Amino acid sequence: MKADVTTESADLTSTREAFTNRLHFRVALVCAWLILTSPWVSMFRGIPRDPGFFDLAHIAVGAAGLLLAVVYTYACTRRGRWRLYFPWSPAGLRIVGRDIAGLFRGRIPAAEGGGLFACIEGLLLILLLVTALTGAGWALAQGSHAALAWRDAHIVAAQVLVGLIVAHVVAVATHLRDLV
Numbered sequence: 001m002k003a004d005v006t007t008e009s010a011d012l013t014s015t016r017e018a019f020t021n022r023l024h025f026r027v028a029l030v031c032a033w034l035i036l037t038s039p040w041v042s043m044f045r046g047i048p049r050d051p052g053f054f055d056l057a058h059i060a061v062g063a064a065g066l067l068l069a070v071v072y073t074y075a076c077t078r079r080g081r082w083r084l085y086f087p088w089s090p091a092g093l094r095i096v097g098r099d100i101a102g103l104f105r106g107r108i109p110a111a112e113g114g115g116l117f118a119c120i121e122g123l124l125l126i127l128l129l130v131t132a133l134t135g136a137g138w139a140l141a142q143g144s145h146a147a148l149a150w151r152d153a154h155i156v157a158a159q160v161l162v163g164l165i166v167a168h169v170v171a172v173a174t175h176l177r178d179l180v
Contacts, residue, residue: 016075023072027128030065034058035162043151047142059139066132073125084114085122111175120171124164131157 040054047055077085087096092114099109099116109116134157138150 020072020075023068023075027065027068027072030061030068031128031161031165033061034065035158035165038158043138043142062132062135062139066136069128069132073129076121076125082122084118085125087114087119087122108174109171111171117171120164120167124161124168127157127161127164131161 037054037058040052041058042048042052043055043058047059076082083089083092087093095113095115096119102109103116111117131154134150134154138147138154141147141150
């Protein structure tokens with residue numbers, strides 16, 4: 001009986017991980033597409049009279065990105081896992097501080113169990129949501145004076161998101177290098 005419960009628990013955990021991995025891949029694709037095509041978006045206060053492909057596609061993919069951001073954030077942080085990504089307790093902050101100090105000594109932080117890399121991932125989750133929400137605010141406020149403020153906030157959020165994505169990729173690359 002106990003073996004059955006353990007097997008069910010392991011199956012459920014692997015199913016959740018597979019789901020989260022699929023979501024991660026989709027979020028990465030959506031972010032890459034939106035970032036790489038954003039120079040061709042020509043919206044300021046609203047959608048132009050004759051919107052181009054990139055204008056319309058940015059809105060459609062951005063709306064899908066908002067939905068993905070919400071679902072992915074929930075998938076990553078449910079069942080108490082939010083503590084990994086948001087280490088605001090004194091013990092969690094000590095681990096982050098230790099990881100930062102270790103960087104100055106040439107040590108790569110651990111990839112699992114919280115710490116600096118998980119904190120970067122938590123900030124990424126927040127910025128992903130903020131970028132998606134400010135984009136939605138911009139789209140909903142189109143044509144008004146508020147649209148320019150939403151646009152500015154969206155651009156700043158997207159730029160910070162890009163910086164955190166670069167930090168995330170560098171962190172992942174350092175661990176892949178260790179595995180090879």
